[in-house]
Amino acid sequence: xxxxxxxxxxxxxxxxxxxxxxxxxxxxxxxxxxxxxxxxxxxxxxxxxxxxxxxxxxxxxxxxxxxxxxxxxxxxxxxxxxxxxxxxxxxxxxxxxxxxxxxxxxxxxxxxxxxxxxxxxxxxxxxxxxxxxxxxxxxxxxxxxxxxxxxxxxxxxxxxxxxxxxxxxxxxxxxxxxxxxxxxxxxxxxxxxxxxxxxxxxxxxxxxxxxxxxxxxxxxxxxxxxxxxxxxxxxxxxxxxxxxxxxxxxx
Numbered sequence: 001x002x003x004x005x006x007x008x009x010x011x012x013x014x015x016x017x018x019x020x021x022x023x024x025x026x027x028x029x030x031x032x033x034x035x036x037x038x039x040x041x042x043x044x045x046x047x048x049x050x051x052x053x054x055x056x057x058x059x060x061x062x063x064x065x066x067x068x069x070x071x072x073x074x075x076x077x078x079x080x081x082x083x084x085x086x087x088x089x090x091x092x093x094x095x096x097x098x099x100x101x102x103x104x105x106x107x108x109x110x111x112x113x114x115x116x117x118x119x120x121x122x123x124x125x126x127x128x129x130x131x132x133x134x135x136x137x138x139x140x141x142x143x144x145x146x147x148x149x150x151x152x153x154x155x156x157x158x159x160x161x162x163x164x165x166x167x168x169x170x171x172x173x174x175x176x177x178x179x180x181x182x183x184x185x186x187x188x189x190x191x192x193x194x195x196x197x198x199x200x201x202x203x204x205x206x207x208x209x210x211x212x213x214x215x216x217x218x219x220x221x222x223x224x225x226x227x228x229x230x231x232x233x234x235x236x237x238x239x240x241x242x243x244x245x246x247x248x249x250x251x
Contacts, residue, residue, distance in 0.1 A: 001027040001088060004096040005040065007052055010109050013116075017109065019098070029089035033076065034059060034066060036088055053112040059084040061225065064162030068113045069100045074164035074223045082162065082225040102163050104172035106210040119209035120161050120177060126205035127198035128181040130190045143189045156184035158226045165220030165228075171212030176220035178206050179236035180228050186239055196243035203240050 003024045010017030024040050031039070034056055041051035057063040066083035070076035076086040091097060101109050106119040145153075159180035166172050182199055185191030191198070214233060221230040 001029060001091070001093045003027050003036070003088070003091065004094075006096065006098045007113070008100040008109075009052070009112055010101075011111065013108055013110055017112075019100075027088050029087070031088050032059070032084055033070070033086040033088065034084050053110075053114045055114050056084060061085045062160065064160035064225075067102050067115065067117070067162050067164065067167070069102060069167055071098050074102065074167040075162070075225050079222075080225055080227050082160075085225075102167035104163070104166045104211070106172065106174070107163060107166065115163075117161075117163050119211070120163065120174070122209055123174065123178055123202055123205045124161070124181060127194065127201040128185070130185060131194065132190065145188065149187050153184045153187040156180045156187070156228065156232055159184075159224075159228050160226055162225060164223045164225060166211065168219040168223035169212065169215055170217070170219070171215050173214045173220070174206050174209070174211040175214040175233050175236065176224065176228055176230065178202050179232035182239055183232040183235045186235070195239070196246055199236070199239040199243040200247070203236070 005022040005024055006019045007022060008017055009020045022040055024036060024043075027036050027039065034054070037052060037054060044051050054068060055065040057065045059066070061082040061084060064082065067074070068083055070083065070086070075081060075083045076090065078086055078090055099113065101107075101113045101115045102117075104115075107115040107117055110116050157180070159177060161177060163177070165176035166174050182202055185198065186195055218230045221228065
């Protein structure tokens with residue numbers, strides 16, 4: 001395959017970026033998108049040029065770090081797929097492909113296709129955890145959980161925090177990410193003691209980090225590589241309103 005790439009190049013956080021055109025020949029349809037970029041980078045290095053910077057780690061659709069917008073869609077054209085799981089057979093010989101970083105005020109571009117997603121870490125640290133007493137592990141059957149609840153909690157927990165939801169939303173909202181982290185714990189017994197505090201703290205941190213409001217268009221759900229349900233957003237709104245009203249009643 002012959003591919004024409006238009007890749008966003010940006011020297012650093014404060015530099016002016018722009019698209020640069022590259023021609024990549026002899027691309028295997030069975031190679032992943034990241035492997036294709038590896039091939040291009042090898043050619044750039046051999047020619048004495050600076051390689052394209054992009055984030056990656058597991059290359060198995062687990063870590064979520066392979067975040068880039070491909071032809072206007074976070075992670076590319078395939079549904080339920082991360083960039084590292086996207087194969088070149090999803091494109092045609094001679095295609096022109098535009099590759100850009102995730103666009104959001106809370107995700108500043110560091111270099112080329114690499115963005116700073118520390119804002120997600122801040123939201124997680126604000127309340128996406130449970131406090132447990134030390135000691136022996138409890139018996140596996142000590143906290144029985146209905147299968148439907150366990151399944152819903154597990155589905156929310158599959159969020160890998162890649163940021164595709166933010167990149168897809170016209171308001172750069174982090175509601176799907178935040179709702180998944182709140183939902184998975186609010187459904188389980190272990191998450192009950194800090195339930196109200198968690199919802200308020202994580203929503204407030206989300207706003208503090210500069211993410212926009214939910215557009216209610218559910219582009220986030222469509223772009224999510226793990227297909228996290230938008231129903232979690234409704235659950236987050238309920239958790240937050242209940243927590244705020246409860247805290248006011250206590251005062």
